Amino acid sequence: xxxxxxxxxxxxxxxxxxxxxxxxxxxxxxxxxxxxxxxxxxxxxxxxxxxxxxxxxxxxxxxxxxxxxxxxxxxxxxxxxxxxxxxxxxxxxxxxxxxxxxxxxxxxxxxxxxxxxxxxxxxxxxxxxxxxxxxxxxxxxxxxxxxxxxxxxxxxxxxxxxxxxxxxxxxxxxxxxxxxxxxxxxxxxxxxxxxxxxxxxxxxxxxxxxxxxxxxxxxxxxxxxxx
Numbered sequence: 266x267x268x269x270x271x272x273x274x275x276x277x278x279x280x281x282x283x284x285x286x287x288x289x290x291x292x293x294x295x296x297x298x299x300x301x302x303x304x305x306x307x308x309x310x311x312x313x314x315x316x317x318x319x320x321x322x323x324x325x326x327x328x329x330x331x332x333x334x335x336x337x338x339x340x341x342x343x344x345x346x347x348x349x350x351x352x353x354x355x356x357x358x359x360x361x362x363x364x365x366x367x368x369x370x371x372x373x374x375x376x377x378x379x380x381x382x383x384x385x386x387x388x389x390x391x392x393x394x395x396x397x398x399x400x401x402x403x404x405x406x407x408x409x410x411x412x413x414x415x416x417x418x419x420x421x422x423x424x425x426x427x428x429x430x431x432x433x434x435x436x437x438x439x440x441x442x443x444x445x446x447x448x449x450x451x452x453x454x455x456x457x458x459x460x461x462x463x464x465x466x467x468x469x470x471x472x473x474x475x476x477x478x479x480x481x482x483x484x485x486x487x488x489x490x491x492x
Contacts (some may be wrong), residue, residue, distance in 0.1 A: 266290060267323030270346070274331055277342055285343045287432055292321065292349035294368025317369030328375030336418075348372060352381075379414040392474040393431055395449065395456055402459045405431040407473070443472050 266371070297320035304311040328346065328380040335344040350372055354362035364381075366373050373379065383389045393405035409428040429440045435452055438444045449456065450466045457463055 266296075269328060270327055271331075277344075283342070284347070284469075286347045288344070290348040292351060293372060294351055294366070308335065311379075318393055319373070320369045321371040324371055325375070328372060333377070366405060373414075374383075376414060377416045379412070381409075381411045381413045383408050392452065393445070394469045394472050394474055396472060397456075397464045397468050400460045400462065403474070404456070405433040405438070407431045442471075 273286060275283060277284070294316070294489050296316075297311070300309040300315045300318050300319070327443075332344050332346045334340070334480050335342060351367040352364050353367055355365045356362045368433060379411050389409045391407040393407055394401050394404050407429055408431075409427065410430050412425045415421070415423055415425055431436050431440055431445070433448065435454070437449075438448050447472070449471070453464075453466055453469075456469055
């Protein structure tokens with residue numbers, strides 16, 4: 266992935282790709298490095314640090330230099346890198362568990378803006394369900410969101426907040442009743458098709474599924490895949 270990004274940035278520098286570039290990775294830490302792959306193929310033990318070191322070597326110059334330097338005033342094009350990275354809890358350090366990033370900390374150290382979705386000790390999610398005429402459909406996941414790092418330049422730099430959002434098949438919306446009502450109104454055809462009935466927005470109620478915070482991993486993944 267790192268070599269691919271360098272390739273397109275080189276084209277941009279050479280005038281062969283005269284555009285702003287956006288790179289999106291979903292997700293970091295899901296692929297093994299060559300050393301880990303070879304070890305698994307040979308049936309020998311591997312080491313998570315191999316992947317972390319490989320990621321740092323591949324992306325260090327990108328996140329610390331090439332991507333942020335494109336925002337200088339003398340640059341013709343602006344480049345942005347967005348990545349999703351899973352977390353895990355290190356409970357071996359003593360005291361409270363510490364949040365760590367799967368695949369290493371290189372991105373966390375180099376990123377200018379980091380959002381954390383979900384809970385820390387649990388996934389912190391709830392299912393949002395629309396009901397009408399004894400039929401129902403799960404159409405969203407309510408989750409916590411927080412800014413854990415903000416080094417963005419400008420008026421929004423340094424601002425940190427915590428809140429909640431709902432992830433739907435059509436994007437993110439707020440958690441207030443007005444937000445959900447507007448979503449149902451804009452996507453009423455989606456609900457009619459899913460429920461198999463010609464309903465109005467007024468006939469479509471919304472509720473949180475009781476016990477949604479206690480979904481186990483299998484139930485949560487199954488729900489996401491059904492959306």
